[in-house]
Each structure stands twice: as structure tokens, then as C-alpha cells.
Amino acid sequence: MTSPARWRCSPTWGSSDPPDSPADRRAGILAVMEIVTPARRGADHAGPTRRARRRPAPGLALGGLVVAAVALLPLGYLLIRSSEVGLDRALDIATSERTRGLLWRTGLLAVSVTAAAAAIAVPVAWLTVRTDLPLRRFWVVATALPLAIPTYVGGYAFIGAVGPRGILQGWLAPLGVESLPSLYGFWGAWLVLTLFTYPYVLLTVRSAVRGLDPSLEEASRTLGQGRWTTLRRVVLPQLRPSILAGSLLVALYTLSDFGAVSMLRFDSFTRAIFVQYRASLDRSTAAVLGLVLVAVTLVVLGGESAARRSGSYHRLHAGGSRRASVSPLGRWRWPAFGLLCGLLAVALVVPLAVVGTWFLRGLDAGEPIRLTTTLVGNSLRAAAVGALASVAAAWPVAVLAVRRGGRLGRLVEGACWVGHSLPGVVVALSLVFFGARVVPSIYQTHWMLTLAYVVLFLPQALGAIRSSLLQISPSLEEASRLLGRGSFATTFRVVLPLARSGLLAGAALVFLTCMKELPATLLLAPTGYPTLATQVWSATSEAFFARAALPALALVLLSSIPMAILVLRETDR
Amino acid sequence: MLNGAPDAIEVHGLHKRFGREPVLRGIDLRVAEGAILALLGPSGCGKTTLLRSLAGLERADAGTVSIGGRPVVGPGVDVPPERRRVGMVFQDWALFPHLDVGANVGYGLPRKERSPDRIESALDLVGLAGMARRQPGTLSGGQQQRVALARAIAPEPSVLLLDEPFSNLDTTLRVQVRTELHHLLVDLGVTAVFVTHDQEEAFVLGDEVAVMLEGEIVQQATPAELYAHPATPWVAEFVGDANLLSAEAAGGSARTALGEVALLAGGDGPTTVLLRPEDLRLVTGGDALVELTEYFGHDTVYLVRTADGTVVRVRAGAAPTHRRGDQVTVRYDGPPAISYVPGSAAPAADATTAVPAGLAAR
Numbered sequence: 001m002t003s004p005a006r007w008r009c010s011p012t013w014g015s016s017d018p019p020d021s022p023a024d025r026r027a028g029i030l031a032v033m034e035i036v037t038p039a040r041r042g043a044d045h046a047g048p049t050r051r052a053r054r055r056p057a058p059g060l061a062l063g064g065l066v067v068a069a070v071a072l073l074p075l076g077y078l079l080i081r082s083s084e085v086g087l088d089r090a091l092d093i094a095t096s097e098r099t100r101g102l103l104w105r106t107g108l109l110a111v112s113v114t115a116a117a118a119a120i121a122v123p124v125a126w127l128t129v130r131t132d133l134p135l136r137r138f139w140v141v142a143t144a145l146p147l148a149i150p151t152y153v154g155g156y157a158f159i160g161a162v163g164p165r166g167i168l169q170g171w172l173a174p175l176g177v178e179s180l181p182s183l184y185g186f187w188g189a190w191l192v193l194t195l196f197t198y199p200y201v202l203l204t205v206r207s208a209v210r211g212l213d214p215s216l217e218e219a220s221r222t223l224g225q226g227r228w229t230t231l232r233r234v235v236l237p238q239l240r241p242s243i244l245a246g247s248l249l250v251a252l253y254t255l256s257d258f259g260a261v262s263m264l265r266f267d268s269f270t271r272a273i274f275v276q277y278r279a280s281l282d283r284s285t286a287a288v289l290g291l292v293l294v295a296v297t298l299v300v301l302g303g304e305s306a307a308r309r310s311g312s313y314h315r316l317h318a319g320g321s322r323r324a325s326v327s328p329l330g331r332w333r334w335p336a337f338g339l340l341c342g343l344l345a346v347a348l349v350v351p352l353a354v355v356g357t358w359f360l361r362g363l364d365a366g367e368p369i370r371l372t373t374t375l376v377g378n379s380l381r382a383a384a385v386g387a388l389a390s391v392a393a394a395w396p397v398a399v400l401a402v403r404r405g406g407r408l409g410r411l412v413e414g415a416c417w418v419g420h421s422l423p424g425v426v427v428a429l430s431l432v433f434f435g436a437r438v439v440p441s442i443y444q445t446h447w448m449l450t451l452a453y454v455v456l457f458l459p460q461a462l463g464a465i466r467s468s469l470l471q472i473s474p475s476l477e478e479a480s481r482l483l484g485r486g487s488f489a490t491t492f493r494v495v496l497p498l499a500r501s502g503l504l505a506g507a508a509l510v511f512l513t514c515m516k517e518l519p520a521t522l523l524l525a526p527t528g529y530p531t532l533a534t535q536v537w538s539a540t541s542e543a544f545f546a547r548a549a550l551p552a553l554a555l556v557l558l559s560s561i562p563m564a565i566l567v568l569r570e571t572d573r
Numbered sequence: 574m575l576n577g578a579p580d581a582i583e584v585h586g587l588h589k590r591f592g593r594e595p596v597l598r599g600i601d602l603r604v605a606e607g608a609i610l611a612l613l614g615p616s617g618c619g620k621t622t623l624l625r626s627l628a629g630l631e632r633a634d635a636g637t638v639s640i641g642g643r644p645v646v647g648p649g650v651d652v653p654p655e656r657r658r659v660g661m662v663f664q665d666w667a668l669f670p671h672l673d674v675g676a677n678v679g680y681g682l683p684r685k686e687r688s689p690d691r692i693e694s695a696l697d698l699v700g701l702a703g704m705a706r707r708q709p710g711t712l713s714g715g716q717q718q719r720v721a722l723a724r725a726i727a728p729e730p731s732v733l734l735l736d737e738p739f740s741n742l743d744t745t746l747r748v749q750v751r752t753e754l755h756h757l758l759v760d761l762g763v764t765a766v767f768v769t770h771d772q773e774e775a776f777v778l779g780d781e782v783a784v785m786l787e788g789e790i791v792q793q794a795t796p797a798e799l800y801a802h803p804a805t806p807w808v809a810e811f812v813g814d815a816n817l818l819s820a821e822a823a824g825g826s827a828r829t830a831l832g833e834v835a836l837l838a839g840g841d842g843p844t845t846v847l848l849r850p851e852d853l854r855l856v857t858g859g860d861a862l863v864e865l866t867e868y869f870g871h872d873t874v875y876l877v878r879t880a881d882g883t884v885v886r887v888r889a890g891a892a893p894t895h896r897r898g899d900q901v902t903v904r905y906d907g908p909p910a911i912s913y914v915p916g917s918a919a920p921a922a923d924a925t926t927a928v929p930a931g932l933a934a935r
Contacts, residue, residue, distance in 0.1 A: 215667035218630050221654035222661040223681025224728055233680070237671040 152259025468502025852907025
């Protein structure tokens, strides 16, 4: 990944915002989200004001429209498929007791995970930025690291440790302990999802804590308010939007998570959809359930944006910001240190140690390691094709959105974000229907899997390309045109070379996300094409913990690359 | 200073370093009750740090601070900012973006005093009556500053601190806002300290001006005194146009490139003499040459090169009466001049390092 500095979103050409303006910071948060994975339909409306007024080249517009159509395909086909059931039947399914139960359980899980993640992340963000915590710089990096563990790997680690036939059970068996309290169900899913998603809140809140204008706190102090009152009346209200934004990421992740809830046998929407599809011939029910889940996702998105609109939260004045002072923790210094050690142990050290232990046990038992090279090859190939296709699809959309703007640009870009707010299992399911019914020739081929990756991860490539395009002054293109180069030649000789880092960053991002993707790969990969992710899942489901260890370690390793870049970028500032 | 009443602010030997860099090096300062003090100095001289130390936003390494006769900084004493009864207007206003104007102004009031009437009267004071429900972001720069001011004075602090109060305003707005603020401070009679790097602001607003350089207060005096009797050549140049001429002193006067000039204080030997441009006069004919004329409307400044190559600035009222290339004579037409003994260990960072001769006797 070249020059991460290029991802920074300022200066944005054509936008009139001063540096460190709200739009700039919003773009910064957006960039965080894009890197970390389930990026979102985050509306960065700081569009260029200065753009070509001519009509877009017909080829570009056509390309953009095709990409938009592809992005909308899963949702559209799901609607068609559900409508075949008939409205009455669909309503029956959507309001059945089973659906209501699913709604309740999934909602409860999303709310509890989000609340717990925020409860962990907000104090940790404050501790690691604004206090004299021992080894503070180490904690800045360490507390974000659990994000590098995919939730299904985390689930596997916990089952491998305290599940039946897990490590702890093995230790306790000689002592006559027959069974441990079950990890399966709500609490297991809650624990795993909380531990491995709280960094979403942490990263967004931490960047907001860094961006706090210290003179506001000082003003509050000179107005006679003590440290705690200031925290409550000034700091927390300032952090509210970032807490909301991070919580939204966690809530959306929980709603769409498939791996951890399936492994921990918690009956949430994604698992129910999957089971419904696998276990019965009644695929309409799965389609309707998918639509209900999409509706829940939309409610969450709507709620967040409504909450965010209800206040303006930006620095009123650009100048005069000084570095915030560090608050001494006093006698709470070491207790805080201890708490962070505990967090790190549960969210990082123990899971890695468990996976490592199973890996060693597997070696002892002669588990074949050669198999893994095939897995790695399969994963690499699928991810590489997915990344290339996503970048190729994102290019016309980004150019349309940044350079031409207008209704067409907004429409096309908006369509691309739709696919991204859909849970992977829903996209996969819809494409299964579509493939089997409409295009049987590509069903169960790599084409189908690539299509799913493009729908799911296109916005990540889009975000990276978009911000690098925003940094290219339109006058460079205009100069090229005035020097006699056509639009095609200008694109190849000026725009593409300058946007190179964005293209590479986008590709790398999509590549790594594809490697980790589970539900779509599980449903759409050609028969007999196991990948690292599907191997971890299937081996864990059958309690072959040793067999899952090596692919899990490989995935953690790969996931830590974008994490490392992200955290380094963050500490640079 | 007024008939034995305690000073509103008293600072003794205040030291502060950031890392190994000393920022305040033994500050002594007194501000009388109800007076307005300007802290004037170039950027990086420590004036903002001093202001923040008064507010309790920086912790001094050594020295004492009393506000209204009450020690707030000293050995074993460090009163937190919220208990110093000090109001502060920040350079960037620091209005709380999540609160409307009224809530911003009421922020520092105790809960039971936080009534709409009280807030409205504070807003009325700064000419913003009826704006309580507005969001700070919808106000102009000048209005935001007035909100910040209303917020700072609403809890009736014993001292008001202002950090570069005009630096975030357009130049066109500055003069107008300055006059408004001046009116308000005088009407309220509140003790105020403000930081500025602009000599004009300091002179217009300040009852007294403390000039700071490299962490020390070089001179504290009324603006008129400061202008007439600057403590060092550096101060002389910092607070206005100055001709600093090297000269030879003997028997109460000095021989300069412009001829004999009467000195305020005696002393013999090499010296540096301060001649303000408005105390110089041009006479047609002579061996000095007008090199440039700069017309400002209310007056004109001539750059004149004397026979020995010394260049002086001469300020005269009204329109230019001499042109570039004219032969003239420069005459000193002012009071007995200030002189500085060069080469002594004065704090000035100037090449013409010097201390005032005979000023101690004034």
C-alpha cells in the first residue's frame, strides 16, 4: 500500500472548506471507516463546487449506470423474488411469531453489543489520548488491535478455549468437571461481538477526542466549572456525534455478522436466513427474512442520521487551537492500567494464545499443513479478482461523482452505497436466486463470487479513489485539454498517474476485506473451492479446532495489515 | 496603586518553562483595581502564557500571583481555574458549539441564577438583546466575540482576561469592535488584562501597557510615558517610529548627524539618541537629500539621507512639501532627547543594545 498520506482528504480541490473544517473531519472519520471494513453510506457531501459544466462523456455515464445497476441488483432481485410469494404470504412471514422472535433477539443483541462497545471504547479513548496513563503510546496501538481478529476467528478462539472439547474442558476433565457453563447462545455472541467490534467506536471517538478544541474546556474552567462538570457539560456533548457514528458501525456490523453468531449458535437473522436457505426448499421465506433484515438496517441508518442532524458540532473558528493538556490520573493511574491489561488479555492475548495452542496441537497430531497452501491460493485468487473488479467498477463512478457531479453522479454514487449497507448473507442469497434462475451459466462459478464482492465492497474502493481524485486540481485536466490532449489521453496521462495511490489503496483494501469475507464466500464459491475463511468456519462447526488454527492465524495476520496502517496514520497526527 | 487599596492583580517572580525552554523569566506585574492593562510584545514573547497563568490554565514553576488580594499561585497554593473568579475571552472565542447563544452566556452562572432575564441582560450589555436562541455558528465574527464577552462577564468576575481579542476579526471590523469593547470595559469598570502584538491596540485600550520581550517585562507604564521615555532602544522602536542615532555626549547635549541635540540626562561618551520622526523638521536647502516621500493622508514621512550617510525618518503634517531629490536640512525640534549607553547588559535583543541613561531619576 503506497503512501497512506495520500488518503488524507484535505486539500479537497473545489471544496471551499478551510483546513480542519467539519467537512474535512467528517471525511477523516469516513476514511477511518473505509479502511477498517464495513464502511457505510457516509454522506460526504463536500462535493467540488468547481467542476466541468459539460455533459459527461457518454462512455463514462454508461459505465457508471451499469455499475449502479449491478450494485442495485441484489436488492432488486430480492424484491422481485419476494413479490412472487404474494403480498399476503409475505406479510404472514414478516409478521410471524418466528420473525418477531428473530427481530427481538437480533435487536437485543445489536443494542447490547453496541452499548457494551461504547461503554468500553469511550473511557479507553479518553485514557489513551488525554491522560498520563503508563505506556500510553503502546495502548494507543494495542487497544485498536482486536479489530484485526475477524469475529468468526474470535468465535472460534472462544469455543476452542471454553467450549465442549475446548482447552479449558480438557484441563478440567481430570478434576471431574464434566461440563462448563455453555458459551453458546446470547451471551457468547454478545461477548465475542463486543470484544472484536469495540475498536470501531474507539477509533471514531479517539479521533474526535484528538479534534476537541481545548479552549472550550478551558473556557468552561474559567467560567467556574470543575473538571467533572466540564466533562459532562462540554466534552461529552462534543463527543456525541462520534460515539453515535462508531455505535452505528457496531450496530450494523452486529446486524450483518454471520460467522460469530452461527458458530455460537445464536439464532439471529443472518443465521436464520442461512439455515432457512440451506435446510428447506422454501426459499421465499429466506428472501422475505432478508428483506426484513434490510429494513432493520435502514431503520438503524435513519436513526443515526436523525440523531446527528439534531445539533451542530463543529469548531466555530478555525484558528487558535493549541495542544490539549494531559490530565493526571493520580491514584487511578495504575487501576486504569490494570483495566486496560485485562481488556487486552481477553480481546487479544487469550484468543491468539488459544489459536496458537490449537495450531501446536495440530502439528503434534500430524495435521496436514500442505492443505493450507491450497486454501491460501484460493483465497488470494478470489480476493485479487474481487479487488480488481471493484476498482474497475469504482473508477467511472468516482469520476462521475467528483468531476461531473450533478444528479447523475449523485444517483450512481448513492446506488453503489446501497449494496454496502446490505448484510453479506442477504446479498449472497439474492445472487444465489438470481444465478440459479436467470443466469444458470455463471451460477456456481467465480463470476458469481466476484459479483458479490463487487456489490459488497465497491464503496471501499470508491472512497479511496474519490478522495485521491478530490486532491487533483481540475485545472491540471483543463491544462492537458488546452495542450491538445483529448479526454481519453488526459485520463491516461494525467488523472490515472496522479490517482495511482488511491487506486492502489482501494484495491488493497478490497483485497483484504475479500480475504476475510465469510457468508457470501460460503454460499457462492464454486463447489470444492475452500478458502481460509470457509475453512475456519467449517472446521469449527465440526469441532476440528486444530484444523481451523492455521487458516485463522493467516487471516489474523492479513487483517492486521490494514489495521497497522490505520493505527500508524492515526498516531502520525 | 491608588491610595493604598490592594491591587487587583499582583504577580511576583513568575517563572515558567516548557521543557527546557524558559517562557516566563521572573515576571513582576501589578494591575490596579479597575484598570485596563495591555500586555504588548512580539509573538513568542510569553504574553499569552502569562495571561493563561493568571487564569490558572498554565501552572507556573515559581513565583506568586494574587487576584483581588487573594493568593492564587504560590508555594503550596494553586487555585484551580474554576475558583479564581477570572473571566476569559479566548482568541478563538471558544463558544460551545452544542449550546445556543443564551446557554453559552448562562454557562458560568450558578443554576439558580441561570434565568432568561439574567442572560438577556448580559446580552443586552453587549448589544445582542434577543439573540439568545441563535446558534453561535450563525453569528458574524464580531457578534461571536460579543457573545464570548457576555459569557465571560456574566458571572461577574473580579478580573477579565482577553487573549488577542481582535486577531480573528477583519481589519475593517477591528477598529469598530475595539471602540465598542473600550466603551464596555470603561462602563463596567472591570479590571482587565489583554494580550496584543499591536502597538496601536495596546495604546488605544490600555490605561497601562506592559511591554514583554523573551519572557520578561521590559517596561510597564502608561502609553504616553512609554512612548516618550522608552526603557530601551528596542522598546522605542517597538512602540513607534524611531530614529536611533549614534552620538557623542558631552555636558548635557550630544553631537549627532543632525547637529547638537539637548539630552534629558547627562553623561559623557558614546551614546545612542532617540529622536522621534515627528520631532524632526525639514528646512529647504542644505546637504541632506530627500530619498523617498511616503504620503499617508494625515501626514507625510520623508526618508532623508544626511551628508554622512545616516538615513532618518521625518514626519510632517499635511501634504508633501518636499520631493524626492530635494536638498534639505534636518532640524531637531523636540524636548530634551532620551539617550542610551551602548554595550551594557540590557535585555534588548537589538544590535544597539543599551540602557537608558538617567531615566531612573525621573
